[in-house]
Amino acid sequence: MRRAMATLTIVLSTALAIHAQSPPTSGWSAAAVVGGGTTWVDEGQIGNGAVAGGRLDRRIAGRTFGEVSIDDLRHHRTGGFNAEGHTTLFTGAIVQRFGHAAAQPYALGGVTVARHSGTFGFVPASKISLAESTDVGFVFGGGLAVRAGGRFELGPEARFYILNADADSSPAFASWFAGRIGFRF
Numbered sequence: 001m002r003r004a005m006a007t008l009t010i011v012l013s014t015a016l017a018i019h020a021q022s023p024p025t026s027g028w029s030a031a032a033v034v035g036g037g038t039t040w041v042d043e044g045q046i047g048n049g050a051v052a053g054g055r056l057d058r059r060i061a062g063r064t065f066g067e068v069s070i071d072d073l074r075h076h077r078t079g080g081f082n083a084e085g086h087t088t089l090f091t092g093a094i095v096q097r098f099g100h101a102a103a104q105p106y107a108l109g110g111v112t113v114a115r116h117s118g119t120f121g122f123v124p125a126s127k128i129s130l131a132e133s134t135d136v137g138f139v140f141g142g143g144l145a146v147r148a149g150g151r152f153e154l155g156p157e158a159r160f161y162i163l164n165a166d167a168d169s170s171p172a173f174a175s176w177f178a179g180r181i182g183f184r185f
Helices: 002-018
Strands: 028-041 044-061 064-077 081-097 103-122 127-148 152-163 173-184
Touching: 028 064, 028 152, 044 081, 044 173, 064 103, 064 173, 081 127, 103 152, 127 173
Parallel strands: none
Antiparallel strands: 028 044, 028 173, 044 064, 064 081, 081 103, 103 127, 127 152, 152 173
16 A cells, blocks of 8 residues: 555656646545545444545635535454454535645535445354445545646645444444545646
8 A cells, every 4th residue: 555655656756847837726626535444333443454445526616616526434342352344435515624724624524325235154053145235424634735837736635424324233333544646637
């Protein structure tokens, strides 16, 4: 994972030097995130794993943006209790950026639909069960968008999800921290 992030940073840094004289942007942007996160059910953690996702946003007014995103958060836990699976998060959020500098902190909040699929159970007892659910919830988070050239943005982003889990095996909470790479067009 670290090699992939380092390679991606080098490639983007090279591209930024080429596109440093880009024209002004239209208010749309597309971005990708890659990082790691944790998933919990109502009784505890069901594992850590990688997160990858994409987002599209549009300026609503000033420094306020509407965003739609899709993120895939994996989880894996071993020991007496085993769990493995993934949650796909479909999110609509309002993003508020602060300041006019080349590095803008931002906060976000919105709603999400979480589609979870995985297995869980106690391995010594050979009781492994399938878990599948679709739940709704809320998301909040923030990050830092650092402009690099006229069109590119790099920075960290963190999100926390609170889900209305209908079953004990459904995720009730999820969080992740990732690197964000965006392109304004």
